[in-house]
Amino acid sequence: MGRYDLALIGFGGVNRALAELISQRGERLADELGFALRVVAITDLRAGSLVDTDGIDLAPLLAAEPGELSFADLPGGSAETRNENVIREVAADIVVEATFTNPGDGEPALSHVRWALEAGKHVCTTNKGPVAVAGRELKELAERHGVSFEFEGSVLSGTPVLRTARRMFGGLEITGVQGIMNGTSNYVLGRLEEGVELPEAIAQAQELGYAEADPTADIEGHDVQLKAVILANEVLGADLRREDVVCEGISQITPRDAQDALGKGLRWKLVGSATRQADGTVTARVAPVALPAHHPLAGISGPGNAVSFHTDLLGTVTVSGPGAGRTETAYALLSDIIAIHQRHHAHDDTTPVRRALKEAPRG
Numbered sequence: 001m002g003r004y005d006l007a008l009i010g011f012g013g014v015n016r017a018l019a020e021l022i023s024q025r026g027e028r029l030a031d032e033l034g035f036a037l038r039v040v041a042i043t044d045l046r047a048g049s050l051v052d053t054d055g056i057d058l059a060p061l062l063a064a065e066p067g068e069l070s071f072a073d074l075p076g077g078s079a080e081t082r083n084e085n086v087i088r089e090v091a092a093d094i095v096v097e098a099t100f101t102n103p104g105d106g107e108p109a110l111s112h113v114r115w116a117l118e119a120g121k122h123v124c125t126t127n128k129g130p131v132a133v134a135g136r137e138l139k140e141l142a143e144r145h146g147v148s149f150e151f152e153g154s155v156l157s158g159t160p161v162l163r164t165a166r167r168m169f170g171g172l173e174i175t176g177v178q179g180i181m182n183g184t185s186n187y188v189l190g191r192l193e194e195g196v197e198l199p200e201a202i203a204q205a206q207e208l209g210y211a212e213a214d215p216t217a218d219i220e221g222h223d224v225q226l227k228a229v230i231l232a233n234e235v236l237g238a239d240l241r242r243e244d245v246v247c248e249g250i251s252q253i254t255p256r257d258a259q260d261a262l263g264k265g266l267r268w269k270l271v272g273s274a275t276r277q278a279d280g281t282v283t284a285r286v287a288p289v290a291l292p293a294h295h296p297l298a299g300i301s302g303p304g305n306a307v308s309f310h311t312d313l314l315g316t317v318t319v320s321g322p323g324a325g326r327t328e329t330a331y332a333l334l335s336d337i338i339a340i341h342q343r344h345h346a347h348d349d350t351t352p353v354r355r356a357l358k359e360a361p362r363g
């Protein structure tokens with residue numbers, strides 16, 4: 001049985017939910033996946049840092065109220081965050097990055113990822129910033145150090161969009177991608193169709209926990225803009241930056257517009273898209289689009305998300321599922337860890353199925 005030692009960078013909702021998954025179903029995961037997970041370091045802007053290379057006891061940390069957690073008085077703990085020191089020095093196999101990111105320069109998450117890869121540690125992150133700002137550089141850095149850089153959660157949380165594109169479409173050509181990739185704006189558009197005014201619809205989205213405290217990035221399309229960059233670069237092999245993606249949000253759409261469209265069999269949706277043009281270049285944009293009822297994205301309601309892949313051999317294939325949420329995003333990290341295992345260690349004969357196959361009598 002193999003084991004991965006994890007350093008959790010950031011202990012807000014997502015990494016806390018990952019710690020809950022490890023603590024609640026660690027044994028079941030080990031049986032199914034053939035490896036155990038152990039947390040050896042945690043850093044957090046508010047709580048400080050905690051290191052125990054024999055494995056941190058997660059139960060008391062998870063029992064504490066999130067806002068009241070402090071590592072300062074625990075053995076191996078400090079009131080200081082010490083991100084660089086922990087990422088570079090602590091003997092962890094995988095650095096799990098889930099901190100705040102500035103969408104403009106990708107920091108501080110971008111530095112966290114660089115430090116970890118330079119130190120020869122695998123990285124998984126849910127942060128859009130480092131992937132959108134420096135995805136190509138980080139993947140090359142990972143290759144040079146013989147480790148993996150995984151980021152499934154940067155688009156549609158744990159709903160497998162990037163991995164579907166990478167693993168399931170061998171031998172065909174993806175010509176374009178279109179998605180509803182922000183739950184808040186999709187929920188708000190649905191409320192506009194019911195005649196609710198924009199400020200009230202946004203307030204409802206905040207009450208339900210979909211919108212950010214400052215919902216500007218949700219409503220003006222900036223959140224989708226980063227996801228469109230990631231899709232263009234990862235799925236269509238482009239090298240776009242945020243400023244290459246024309247972006248228009250939904251703040252100009254009124255309840256009247258939404259209801260008029262419904263009367264004509266159309267639904268306004270905030271669509272992020274990336275398209276390969278005839279000359280081979282890739283363009284991407286974010287804009288409200290009035291979709292006809294038969295469009296695969298037209299039926300995505302409430303805070304739901306979906307991404308459609310346009311392909312030459314299958315036509316359109318659509319993946320739909322949650323685009324946010326603590327546990328849903330933590331699952332993206334778990335799926336990244338599984339991908340790291342499969343790429344680097346699955347040949348180790350450690351899974352029960354592989355062991356059974358190896359031990360089965362032949363002939």
Ligand code: HSE
Pocket residue numbers: 181182183184185210211212218223323324
């Ligand atoms: N606020 C975002 C949403 C969360 O509404 O989808 C995921 O980026």
